[in-house]
Amino acid sequence: MTTDAEDRTEPGGPELTIDELAARAGVTVRTVRFYGSKGLLPPPEIGPRRVGRYGPGHVARLALIEELQHQGMTLAAIERYLRQLPPDLTPDDLAIHRAVVASWAPEAVETVSRHELERRAGRPLGEEDVERLAAMNVIGPVDGGTFRMDAGLLRLGVQLLDVPLSQETILAARKVLVEHSRAAAHELSRLFLGEVAERDTRDVRSLSAHMHPLVVQALLTTFQRSLREELSEWVSGSRTA
Template structure:
């Protein structure tokens, strides 16, 4: 650890957005290595920073503390800060805007219209809006909300909208599982075998996300066009 990389526990806490007490608790549980001691002072570096950022990412995915401990235990003993950061990149959510809890007034303001109880029920059924234990709050992602409001504005029948959502959800989940397996088995090992540093692989993964989404959109558009042509051929 060079002098320029050394962070006090207070500086580390500020960098990762955690309290000093939380960092010391995590250190006591073995989630990060002990600080480097110089006399009575302890210093932290890039490895501590990368691991705490990974912990925060795992927490955002709803992992319990014991699950996070198990995940970190499976990291190679010689994992570099870049290797740990790569793990975080692969876990990072694909949505640009994460769901957040909002009250009804905020939900209506973001929707750009007033929402009746039936409207809320439809958005919940479409899984655009999620109820929370607090009856006055709803969890919603801006990108999901815009799609839900768009469907509502088209005046789609409720049963048709819900069935369409069910079909999209089931096929999207299947594609996500299969593509994730392809990435894990074939794509990531290829990049690692090429000798690319973890930082470069992380940058490639960030570019891979929007390209994959666009490929799925393009494939869907082509499939719809082919389906329409097939329907016309059958009718004629």
């Protein structure tokens, strides 16, 4: 959970009203207030005219809560999960936690109307937005003005709509991620299969159950640190230039 002080130091800090926060997260204002009353969300920063303002930390935390609920966790279980998190997590750290949780979700492809698509996205979607989501394979047109929607990718796709990168760059990045993740999965599977080739089937299943979460966490952590190092070097080089 990020603190209000941390939110104030972030670009575009606590500047959302509760209505804007709810719309951004794709939930109702009543849900936001309910989470706040349960201590699942930190209190807003009180601005002029006593209006509460919410920041990136609230958005990221709401996304994590919604993902945990999507995975079938009860409110009590979510409270326990959030209490175990370090108190100084940034919005990026919370996004990593959500990515780990979401990695266990089965593929959830649904057919939805344009209205339902926008409700799930938490924002109106122009024709260009729809085209970009379709190009990222988040949605696809279906007869009758409906859309095939990958619920697991929708939030990520909507967030990418606001990233100042060209569609070509985003698609190229997706291709790199898919190719390298498949290569890593193939090599890791080959290593593990070699280790358990002569073992009983029950041992193989047990190893798979134990290794799956460990490998996902290791890959995310390693990639996060590697990307941070690459970006730091790039920023340092840009400043020097």
